[in-house]
Amino acid sequence: MSLNDKLKDLRASGIDDAKRAERIQELNDLRVNLLGKKGPITKALRGMKDVPVEERPEIGTLANNVKKDIQAAIEEKMEELNRKIVAKKLEEETIDVTLPAQPNKYGTRHILNQTIEDIEEFFIGLGYRVDAGHEVEEDHYNFERLNIPQNHPARDMQDTFYLTDELLMRTQTSAQEGRDMESHDFSKGPLKVISPGVVYRRDDDDATHSHQFHQIEGLVVDKNVSMADLKGTLEALCRHVFGADREIRFRPSYFPFTEPSVEVDVSCFNCGGEGCRICKYTGWIEVLGAGLSHPNVLEMSGIDSTVYSGIAFGLGPERFAMLKYGVNDIRDFYLNDVRFLEQFKGVN
Amino acid sequence: MKISVNWLKEYIPVTHTVEEMANKVSLTGIESSPVHNGEGLDKLVVGHITSIKSHPDSDHLNITTVDVGEDEDIQIVCGAPNVANDQYVIVALHGAHLPEGKRIKRGKIRGQESNGMICGLDEIGVPVKYVPAAYQNGIYVFPENITPGTDALEALGLNDDMVDLDITPNRADTLGMHGAAWEIGATYDEKPKFTKPSIDESKVVDSNDLSVNIENKELVPDFLVRTLKNITVGESPLWMQRRLWNQNIQPVNNVIDAANYVMIEYGQPIQAYDLDKLQDKHITVRNARSGEKFSTELNNEDDEENTNTILNQNDLVVAAGDQILGLAGVAGGIDARVTNETKNIVLESAVYEGSVVRKAAQRHDLRGDASNRFEKGVDNGAVSEALVRATQLVDENAHASEISDELVGIETEAKPTVIKGKISHINHLMGLELSSEEIMNIFDRLGFNAELDNDDVTVTIPTRRWDMSIEADLVEEVIRIYGYENLKGTLPTGMETSGGYSPKREFSNKLRNVLLGQGMNEVINFSLMNKKEAEDFNIIGANYTKLLHPMTEDHEYLRTSLIPGLVNNISYNQARNNNDISIFEQARIFDRTEGLDRPDEIEYIAGAISGNIALDSWNTESKKVDFYDVKGIVEELLSFTNIDANFEYHATNKISNLHPGQTAEIIADGQSIGFVGKLHPDYQNEHNVDEAFVFELNVDTLFGMAKKNVQAKTAPKYPSISRDLAILVNKDIESGSIVKDIFNNGGKYLIDVNIFDVYQGVNIKPNHKSLGYHLVFQNPEDTLTDDTVEKAFDGVKASLVQKFNVEIR
Numbered sequence A: 001m002s003l004n005d006k007l008k009d010l011r012a013s014g015i016d017d018a019k020r021a022e023r024i025q026e027l028n029d030l031r032v033n034l035l036g037k038k039g040p041i042t043k044a045l046r047g048m049k050d051v052p053v054e055e056r057p058e059i060g061t062l063a064n065n066v067k068k069d070i071q072a073a074i075e076e077k078m079e080e081l082n083r084k085i086v087a088k089k090l091e092e093e094t095i096d097v098t099l100p101a102q103p104n105k106y107g108t109r110h111i112l113n114q115t116i117e118d119i120e121e122f123f124i125g126l127g128y129r130v131d132a133g134h135e136v137e138e139d140h141y142n143f144e145r146l147n148i149p150q151n152h153p154a155r156d157m158q159d160t161f162y163l164t165d166e167l168l169m170r171t172q173t174s175a176q177e178g179r180d181m182e183s184h185d186f187s188k189g190p191l192k193v194i195s196p197g198v199v200y201r202r203d204d205d206d207a208t209h210s211h212q213f214h215q216i217e218g219l220v221v222d223k224n225v226s227m228a229d230l231k232g233t234l235e236a237l238c239r240h241v242f243g244a245d246r247e248i249r250f251r252p253s254y255f256p257f258t259e260p261s262v263e264v265d266v267s268c269f270n271c272g273g274e275g276c277r278i279c280k281y282t283g284w285i286e287v288l289g290a291g292l293s294h295p296n297v298l299e300m301s302g303i304d305s306t307v308y309s310g311i312a313f314g315l316g317p318e319r320f321a322m323l324k325y326g327v328n329d330i331r332d333f334y335l336n337d338v339r340f341l342e343q344f345k346g347v348n
Numbered sequence B: 001m002k003i004s005v006n007w008l009k010e011y012i013p014v015t016h017t018v019e020e021m022a023n024k025v026s027l028t029g030i031e032s033s034p035v036h037n038g039e040g041l042d043k044l045v046v047g048h049i050t051s052i053k054s055h056p057d058s059d060h061l062n063i064t065t066v067d068v069g070e071d072e073d074i075q076i077v078c079g080a081p082n083v084a085n086d087q088y089v090i091v092a093l094h095g096a097h098l099p100e101g102k103r104i105k106r107g108k109i110r111g112q113e114s115n116g117m118i119c120g121l122d123e124i125g126v127p128v129k130y131v132p133a134a135y136q137n138g139i140y141v142f143p144e145n146i147t148p149g150t151d152a153l154e155a156l157g158l159n160d161d162m163v164d165l166d167i168t169p170n171r172a173d174t175l176g177m178h179g180a181a182w183e184i185g186a187t188y189d190e191k192p193k194f195t196k197p198s199i200d201e202s203k204v205v206d207s208n209d210l211s212v213n214i215e216n217k218e219l220v221p222d223f224l225v226r227t228l229k230n231i232t233v234g235e236s237p238l239w240m241q242r243r244l245w246n247q248n249i250q251p252v253n254n255v256i257d258a259a260n261y262v263m264i265e266y267g268q269p270i271q272a273y274d275l276d277k278l279q280d281k282h283i284t285v286r287n288a289r290s291g292e293k294f295s296t297e298l299n300n301e302d303d304e305e306n307t308n309t310i311l312n313q314n315d316l317v318v319a320a321g322d323q324i325l326g327l328a329g330v331a332g333g334i335d336a337r338v339t340n341e342t343k344n345i346v347l348e349s350a351v352y353e354g355s356v357v358r359k360a361a362q363r364h365d366l367r368g369d370a371s372n373r374f375e376k377g378v379d380n381g382a383v384s385e386a387l388v389r390a391t392q393l394v395d396e397n398a399h400a401s402e403i404s405d406e407l408v409g410i411e412t413e414a415k416p417t418v419i420k421g422k423i424s425h426i427n428h429l430m431g432l433e434l435s436s437e438e439i440m441n442i443f444d445r446l447g448f449n450a451e452l453d454n455d456d457v458t459v460t461i462p463t464r465r466w467d468m469s470i471e472a473d474l475v476e477e478v479i480r481i482y483g484y485e486n487l488k489g490t491l492p493t494g495m496e497t498s499g500g501y502s503p504k505r506e507f508s509n510k511l512r513n514v515l516l517g518q519g520m521n522e523v524i525n526f527s528l529m530n531k532k533e534a535e536d537f538n539i540i541g542a543n544y545t546k547l548l549h550p551m552t553e554d555h556e557y558l559r560t561s562l563i564p565g566l567v568n569n570i571s572y573n574q575a576r577n578n579n580d581i582s583i584f585e586q587a588r589i590f591d592r593t594e595g596l597d598r599p600d601e602i603e604y605i606a607g608a609i610s611g612n613i614a615l616d617s618w619n620t621e622s623k624k625v626d627f628y629d630v631k632g633i634v635e636e637l638l639s640f641t642n643i644d645a646n647f648e649y650h651a652t653n654k655i656s657n658l659h660p661g662q663t664a665e666i667i668a669d670g671q672s673i674g675f676v677g678k679l680h681p682d683y684q685n686e687h688n689v690d691e692a693f694v695f696e697l698n699v700d701t702l703f704g705m706a707k708k709n710v711q712a713k714t715a716p717k718y719p720s721i722s723r724d725l726a727i728l729v730n731k732d733i734e735s736g737s738i739v740k741d742i743f744n745n746g747g748k749y750l751i752d753v754n755i756f757d758v759y760q761g762v763n764i765k766p767n768h769k770s771l772g773y774h775l776v777f778q779n780p781e782d783t784l785t786d787d788t789v790e791k792a793f794d795g796v797k798a799s800l801v802q803k804f805n806v807e808i809r
């Protein structure tokens, strides 16, 4: 057999062996055995001396190609075997992803605080300060300064928790108005503040009353604020809270510390104004009270009511949350059943 | 007050439905709702009883024939005790619908044909207490002849459409038909027309039957009376009665009804007395003497009996000597009430100070139509006219022979209020640019007399609108009549302000977020608690603050700790099988400096965990919360305060409702900032809670402490070297003091000490424990040599042996 033929035979059998290999080790052995220094190709090339000189380059090239081809066959097979190994491993590692996770809980903020913070952040965006005020307040700030003089029905003992004749649990966050107004430096710009917090009333707790609840008071005092500004501000608030399509309307009302005073209704977010159970078939839902600061309230804080005007509004986070999430009993907010609390994960 | 459309039509044209009117009035003035009386009722006609005979098989039934305006009279069996021949009555015909779904059908009653039912007022929807007394226990009998077959609801006013005004306290001017007509008229740009009342001048005499003295003149600005002689007390005409029962007022007789009618018409309460029953012909308005007694018919709805009211010196009474005629502005008395036998009467039209009336009505639980009006104010320009009107009505219906001149106890001139304003300022406050014509037109619609002088406007307000006093009131009138729906919203323009939370609020928000990140749910509890709760965790030794007049013992004290609320929450949840609870609250507690009334309001944050922190699952075992889990949360919370201080945990057995062996007070730079610990087993049992761990921290104190000035350091590039140390030490020695000592002696390259083993028991000396520590050394600037580390490690060991007598193992 010529050297030429011998080399071709070696190539054919080498490639064949590589293709038939089933384990990585076989391929490694094959490489060493066929292509190594002691292998048959090297051995065969020792017969080169018997080959005529002019044919030697051709045989040399053939020998190199044979080595290359066998090498390639081994590598190809090697890759194939590796792929199989990985595939097998992946299959072995496959798990049931529908099995339950290890709980990794983030706590839920109380829905009232979520509601309050949503409103706070809305107003912070409009340049309002947040001033929480005092829960124990002087009669003076809770009533007198809000144009609710002695003998006014709103001061009746049965509505207010008094601590002494002069001190009480504040009945409204409006109590902060006087303090904010008298301490504000108007040379530094307008007073824009919201006062969120807890207020107290002498009410028996039932589905719609709680002796403790929350309010958010809003107040802007400047040279140029008007009822139109009040409407625009509350329109923006109601759209932020209840949806971009909401309209609001003002109805005349009465509060001692605002004049004019209005009740603010928002178009029903449930039926869009068509009329439903939630809006008592009126298309509108009463959400807050507001008005222009009563001149007496401004003057009592040393603010010239012929130059300055104020807009004031007060809203109830409980009412907002009850409307928005369909909570039917105000007591649910204070029972703190975790099943109740956790349903409000991430709503705001 | 419900405004009858039929009545309103006497003053202004009404062309709209009550729905439209209620909506419009709500948007321009007063919250209103439409009322349709008699809805769903039908086939109710006036019948004339033409014969009556006893039912042969009954001792209380009668068989009547009734003319109901049809060709033939119909037979109706009637069981009412007051049925009689020739009465004009309400007949429910066959097929009639009555309230509450009741249906009338012809049939036989004990064998006798009955083609309908003769009705009482209460059977067709008038609450029984507003039915005239004579007809409360039987059928209603019309006081006049009415064509049989006439729609009975129409005749009785019971199908009146009405607009119910739900007034705010400042708009009591609409608690009379005249005021309501002005208000609704302004809404529709219609000026109401009223007929001036008048008295038959031929009957008027200059009488001196009576004298009047007002003792407390500040509380009684007006007090006018007239006397009428030789009247015939009887039933009022139907037109008056139906207007009264539609106002939820029971018709009584033609004097009391006239007084009530004028109250509805003018908003001015009128009081009537039997002149002959006055023990003294001298009327005094004075403060009651403490203990004086007074009886009235106006009482609690559920109280049928006349009660004896014991008065005190804050009550204002109308008296004739020692005889109390009435509690001023609240209720007339029984002593001098007008009855069917009365011949001569006194009519009173007065104004009483509102808060005195309100308090008296509250004090004696006698709130009513009169006190409601005096509380909120009445038009003192109409006191005299209302008295004329009442006199006129009594005279028309009860025919006096003699009417006295007006007798003035006191009279205060009713001056219209004059308000000056500026058109520009009114526009400015509204955010509108109305012309002065538009604004003047609105004043005119309201019946205000306004004069314009360039920008200045002077508005004269009639006395009927006593709520108006300042320019802002003008703003309200203009904008509401102009229509809020026409106001376009804008945002305040003015100098930019930078809003935001206070630094303290930012700080507490940060703490809250850490606890949320630890999986704790936020709760909100009440600030008011019972005495025991206030005492249970009064760890800071707060002086208690309590309510003067609590509603219940459960909400009497201001809280001194957030823990009792959290324990209640755990208890509530675990009772409902929510067993694994992890909650926190951030709120204020109240502490009072001795001698001061006003408590400080201190922000606290507190948490409570009970049950498992890891659940039993397909691949894990459950783990109950322990002290170190909660301590870990507290440490993470404190690390986020960024406070530049070391926090130390000092074991304490001083907190009575916490476990004496599992509680630590937390100290920062010598200052107590709170605690962490386990609830005492007794307290757990008492509150029905599973093992629970709690912590509470003073946010105000933490907020006030100096914060770290963090300067960035590059992460170390040189490797660290560690050594493990195992020691045997007396079991009472706290690991905290050992770690402290290791740091004190470990040299400047010791950066960390971790405890990896705590063991006590088998193979350990009695009263001893084995502790294992992992010490990490690192030089940020260079590679550490073993020599340096060994030297430092030796120093650590030597000190521990010397100070704590440890055995190095």
Ligand SMILES: [Zn+2]
Residues within 6 Å of the ligand: A268, A269, A270, A271, A272, A273, A274, A275, A276, A277, A278, A279, A280, A281, A283, A284
């Ligand atoms: Zn709706």
